[in-house]
Amino acid sequence: MTADNAHSPSEDGSTRRDFLYLTAAAFGAVGAGSVAWPFINQMNPAADTLAMSTTEVDLGPIEVGQSITVMWRGKPVFIRHRTPEEIAEAEAVDVSSLRDKETDKQRAEKPAWLVTVGVCTHLGCVPLGQKTGDAKGEYGGWFCPCHGSHYDTSGRIRKGPAPKNLAVPPYTFTTDTTIKIG
Amino acid sequence: MASGPRQKFDNPVIEWVDSRLPIFTLMNKEYGVFPTPRNFNYFWNFGAIAMVMLVTMIVTGITLAMHYNTSTAGAFDSVERIMRDVNSGWLIRYLHMNGASFFFIAVYIHIFRGMYYGSYKKPRELLWMLGVLIFLLMMATAFMGYVLPWGQMSFWGATVITNLFSAIPLVGDSIVTFLWGGFSVDNPTLTRFFALHYLLPFVIVGVVFLHVWALHVTGSNNPLGIDVKGPQDTLPFHPYYTMKDMFGILVFLIVYVAFVFFMPNALGHPDNYIPANPMVTPAHIVPEWYFLPFYAILRAITFDIGIPFTDIVFIEAKLGGVLAMFGSIAMLFILPFLDTHPIRSATFRPWYRIALFGFVVVFLILGVCGSKPAEGFWVPLSQLCTLLYFAFFVVAIPFFNKKEPVAELPPSIHQAVLTSQPVAAE
Numbered sequence A: 001m002t003a004d005n006a007h008s009p010s011e012d013g014s015t016r017r018d019f020l021y022l023t024a025a026a027f028g029a030v031g032a033g034s035v036a037w038p039f040i041n042q043m044n045p046a047a048d049t050l051a052m053s054t055t056e057v058d059l060g061p062i063e064v065g066q067s068i069t070v071m072w073r074g075k076p077v078f079i080r081h082r083t084p085e086e087i088a089e090a091e092a093v094d095v096s097s098l099r100d101k102e103t104d105k106q107r108a109e110k111p112a113w114l115v116t117v118g119v120c121t122h123l124g125c126v127p128l129g130q131k132t133g134d135a136k137g138e139y140g141g142w143f144c145p146c147h148g149s150h151y152d153t154s155g156r157i158r159k160g161p162a163p164k165n166l167a168v169p170p171y172t173f174t175t176d177t178t179i180k181i182g
Numbered sequence B: 001m002a003s004g005p006r007q008k009f010d011n012p013v014i015e016w017v018d019s020r021l022p023i024f025t026l027m028n029k030e031y032g033v034f035p036t037p038r039n040f041n042y043f044w045n046f047g048a049i050a051m052v053m054l055v056t057m058i059v060t061g062i063t064l065a066m067h068y069n070t071s072t073a074g075a076f077d078s079v080e081r082i083m084r085d086v087n088s089g090w091l092i093r094y095l096h097m098n099g100a101s102f103f104f105i106a107v108y109i110h111i112f113r114g115m116y117y118g119s120y121k122k123p124r125e126l127l128w129m130l131g132v133l134i135f136l137l138m139m140a141t142a143f144m145g146y147v148l149p150w151g152q153m154s155f156w157g158a159t160v161i162t163n164l165f166s167a168i169p170l171v172g173d174s175i176v177t178f179l180w181g182g183f184s185v186d187n188p189t190l191t192r193f194f195a196l197h198y199l200l201p202f203v204i205v206g207v208v209f210l211h212v213w214a215l216h217v218t219g220s221n222n223p224l225g226i227d228v229k230g231p232q233d234t235l236p237f238h239p240y241y242t243m244k245d246m247f248g249i250l251v252f253l254i255v256y257v258a259f260v261f262f263m264p265n266a267l268g269h270p271d272n273y274i275p276a277n278p279m280v281t282p283a284h285i286v287p288e289w290y291f292l293p294f295y296a297i298l299r300a301i302t303f304d305i306g307i308p309f310t311d312i313v314f315i316e317a318k319l320g321g322v323l324a325m326f327g328s329i330a331m332l333f334i335l336p337f338l339d340t341h342p343i344r345s346a347t348f349r350p351w352y353r354i355a356l357f358g359f360v361v362v363f364l365i366l367g368v369c370g371s372k373p374a375e376g377f378w379v380p381l382s383q384l385c386t387l388l389y390f391a392f393f394v395v396a397i398p399f400f401n402k403k404e405p406v407a408e409l410p411p412s413i414h415q416a417v418l419t420s421q422p423v424a425a426e
Ligand code: HEM
Pocket: B054, B057, B058, B059, B060, B061, B062, B063, B064, B065, B068, B079, B093, B096, B097, B100, B103, B138, B141, B142, B143, B145, B146, B147, B148, B149, B197, B198, B200, B201, B202, B204, B268
């Protein structure tokens, strides 16, 4: 019996040789995977790219009704000093009618200041609406010319192919008139 | 490869090499005496033409890379320097830029040839699928190449196309960050695109090798779509088809260099001569012409797919567009298994022939739609054409499998050629 142990089947028909094959394959797979991982993970953002990811903005000079665009992580961020009408409009919307249901309160920490990432959630174009002469779309916020998405004065998607509202980046008020994005 | 007795070469040097590594025997077998159907028409030139274009792209690409600067700060200027200061740089760049277009022209005609004459059918299914794989790799290569000059269209094309992956549920955003190596298309993205743009053409060379290998196992199809029955149906590849291919290649190259010398920017977009600006999107983003039909399919899905009159959505419009676009190429991939009609050549399949011409027209209209802004009348037109595109594969072809009459075929290639039946006329 001892001599032929490797080949003699146990009760369920498997042999020791089968076990060795499986363990060898499993070790091989884990080994190959752990070697492959660094070569895959190198594609993710590097430490210095991550380190550059905060931006400070002085809100002082921005008049009511004015918008500015700043760079954060290589993307435009829209900061709009909203007028009372714009705020009222954004707050009056029936949330259940929205594609991406968010109240204006959830999106703007201080109602006067709306901070959003200026990247259309469809395929990443920069929507129009920051400059005075720009088309602002049917809801008075922003309009993305690439495939026609309309955003309201809270940066929420109202019409067109984009699935989500303009993202609100993480930001904190460091003083009453400065914010740190990121 | 070394099986069987080897014929000796007269030249002693060739004989010395060949007896140790029978590479000359191999070349002679595959490209010298290789038996080839005697009734090829000019559609059969485009494989060889595509091969010439692939070599052209590699030679011009490597020479461009000697002067190209892979950084967002330097890329645009280095391409302008190639155009103005590098010796013959303008020529090499225009050859590369227009070469991509002409490579796609050759491959589109080559694919049409395969569809018209049923070259994808048994026993050439794998040969065809390797071809579709080459087409996919070419699209990836050309897409990344177009990013390299770092103009406005480079940047925004890259942004829109990489953002497609964000449509994937749950992991979409992480995948996009992974592709970018950051939080937007930026320096890390450009660098990796260059690395891959350099690599992929050589992967294509590898797949082309498999493609030709598979071809030489089954032998070529021909305009009649009937099997070769014996030596009277074939000619040795050399000199008959080496000459005919050479002629076709020269005619094709004349058109190509006419573009290079006289209208080098006709196929490109002027906005790509504006340096990339992440803060300003061009009014109208269009990809290179050879992507337009697929871009139109992508944009045609403007509606969510779910249960009507409820909020329940299974597939968001954005994901739907991406699925439709990749699906349109998947259709080509599985074509050999969709079409089970016993006759290959459309010459003997009047129904399929009409449908195929309709398909080509639909594909061209989609190309026009892709170049227009996604507004007004262009949206329903792209939707209709997208529907027809898929209907060709999943409605028309299965219908023909069942209903299209099986015509009587000529008994053999040489009889068809010698009795010059109208169908055999080239
Ligand atoms: C399948 C073969 C290839 C295709 C389809 C292709 C396609 C393209 C395209 C469309 C461009 C943009 C041209 C422009 O608008 O300026 C480009 C640029 C470039 N390609 Fe390729 N390419 C191929 C092979 C290669 C190879 C093998 C190299 C070698 C490194 C290379 C190096 C470059 C460089 C350095 C540029 C940037 C300079 C420029 O924009 O002219 N390419 N390629």
